[in-house]
Amino acid sequence: MTVVKVAVNGFGTIGKRVAEAVTRQPDMQLIGVSKTRPDYTAVIATKVLGYDLYVPADKVEAFEKAGIRVAGTIEEMVEKADIVVDATPGGKGAEYKKLYVEKGKPAIFQGGEDADVADVSFSTLCNYTEALGKRYIRVVSCNTTGLLRAICTLRREFGVRSVRATIVRRAADPKEVKRGPVNAIVPNPAKLPSHHGLDVKTVVPDLDIITAAVVVPTTLMHVHVVYARLARSVTREEVERAFEEAPRIILVDEALGFKSTADIIEAARDLGRRRYDVPELVIWRESITVNGDEVIWMQAVHQESIVVPENIDAIRAALRLADKPEDTIRVTDETLGLKKFL
Numbered sequence: 001m002t003v004v005k006v007a008v009n010g011f012g013t014i015g016k017r018v019a020e021a022v023t024r025q026p027d028m029q030l031i032g033v034s035k036t037r038p039d040y041t042a043v044i045a046t047k048v049l050g051y052d053l054y055v056p057a058d059k060v061e062a063f064e065k066a067g068i069r070v071a072g073t074i075e076e077m078v079e080k081a082d083i084v085v086d087a088t089p090g091g092k093g094a095e096y097k098k099l100y101v102e103k104g105k106p107a108i109f110q111g112g113e114d115a116d117v118a119d120v121s122f123s124t125l126c127n128y129t130e131a132l133g134k135r136y137i138r139v140v141s142c143n144t145t146g147l148l149r150a151i152c153t154l155r156r157e158f159g160v161r162s163v164r165a166t167i168v169r170r171a172a173d174p175k176e177v178k179r180g181p182v183n184a185i186v187p188n189p190a191k192l193p194s195h196h197g198l199d200v201k202t203v204v205p206d207l208d209i210i211t212a213a214v215v216v217p218t219t220l221m222h223v224h225v226v227y228a229r230l231a232r233s234v235t236r237e238e239v240e241r242a243f244e245e246a247p248r249i250i251l252v253d254e255a256l257g258f259k260s261t262a263d264i265i266e267a268a269r270d271l272g273r274r275r276y277d278v279p280e281l282v283i284w285r286e287s288i289t290v291n292g293d294e295v296i297w298m299q300a301v302h303q304e305s306i307v308v309p310e311n312i313d314a315i316r317a318a319l320r321l322a323d324k325p326e327d328t329i330r331v332t333d334e335t336l337g338l339k340k341f342l
């Protein structure tokens with residue numbers, strides 16, 4: 001089996017999860033991660049997890065002074081890799097692209113970058129084969145990934161004519177202390193549409209979709225209320241079965257106590273999920289409502305982890321390690337323990 005060398009540039013919320021996911025893949029080797037500051041996460045990366053750490057050339061001394069072992073510079077890390085997953089803050093990836101191009105390395109970018117940073121915007125259940133062999137792939141953001149998993153499942157089974165969705169966004173990730181709101185609900189923005197539907201169209205250009213978003217004071221998950229018009233009339237059972245059988249989607253029952261995002265996270269904690277991650281899209285079973293060709297449902301998105309499986313699949317697509325989506329989904333989902341929620 002070919003084993004490809006993967007580097008993760010940017011070791012924050014997304015980067016640390018993607019790095020760990022890479023270590024679990026039989027066809028991938030994590031050759032290093034990068035940090036810009038000699039903080040506790042750098043200590044964990046090197047001393048606890050045993051990762052090779054690469055830093056900007058002008059920061060090597062600061063890391064060594066702090067007693068943190070450095071394997072080399074970020075440039076050297078990129079040189080050693082077969083592919084780079086860029087998980088730096090939004091906009092930085094576009095700057096780093098120059099380095100990836102100069103060193104002749106393919107790269108996976110995140111949803112905080114503009115779509116034109118890459119050859120294709122990507123979501124496994126929608127357009128895996130379109131990304132095969134592409135040098136630069138952008139994994140769309142957490143909300144877009146959540147919307148696309150559900151929409152492309154319905155599209156494949158029944159056809160989708162239009163989608164309208166309201167997105168209730170978490171204000172910040174749990175570790176962030178400088179972002180609000182603390183006590184308000186903020187239209188995001190008031191002038192519609194929100195960017196989420198437009199981002200969905202970077203993957204499924206012919207979809208009629210309009211989204212509206214508000215930001216609320218929570219850090220756990222996003223929630224979407226979605227209205228879709230399908231290409232034909234369906235029964236509730238058909239829709240429930242389509243979601244149930246789809247990879248990376250789990251249905252939870254309000255009647256079993258899943259009354260809020262807090263219950264989903266509490267279950268993930270009780271199940272001993274690492275970092276209480278829920279990379280699956282979570283749909284409330286009772287919310288699925290069907291009226292002829294119209295379907296309505298509510299879903300929750302764990303923003304910190306939902307894009308991790310898609311990053312792993314994007315690596316396989318770029319380097320043609322799996323030519324069919326089902327082949328990468330099987331390995332990714334098994335190694336990450338997906339769909340074993342309850």
Ligand code: NAD
Nearest residue numbers: 010011012013014087088089090110111112113141142303
């Ligand atoms: P983050 O701030 O948690 O992590 C970014 C990391 O990059 C930090 O460790 C930071 O120190 C490091 N970094 C900063 N400048 C750097 C540089 N010049 N070189 C190398 N490393 C540098 O950010 P995040 O939330 O992980 O977001 C990363 C990307 O993923 C963004 O495009 C974001 O939009 C996207 N994304 C984030 C979420 C989320 O909810 N957090 C969800 C989906 C996608």
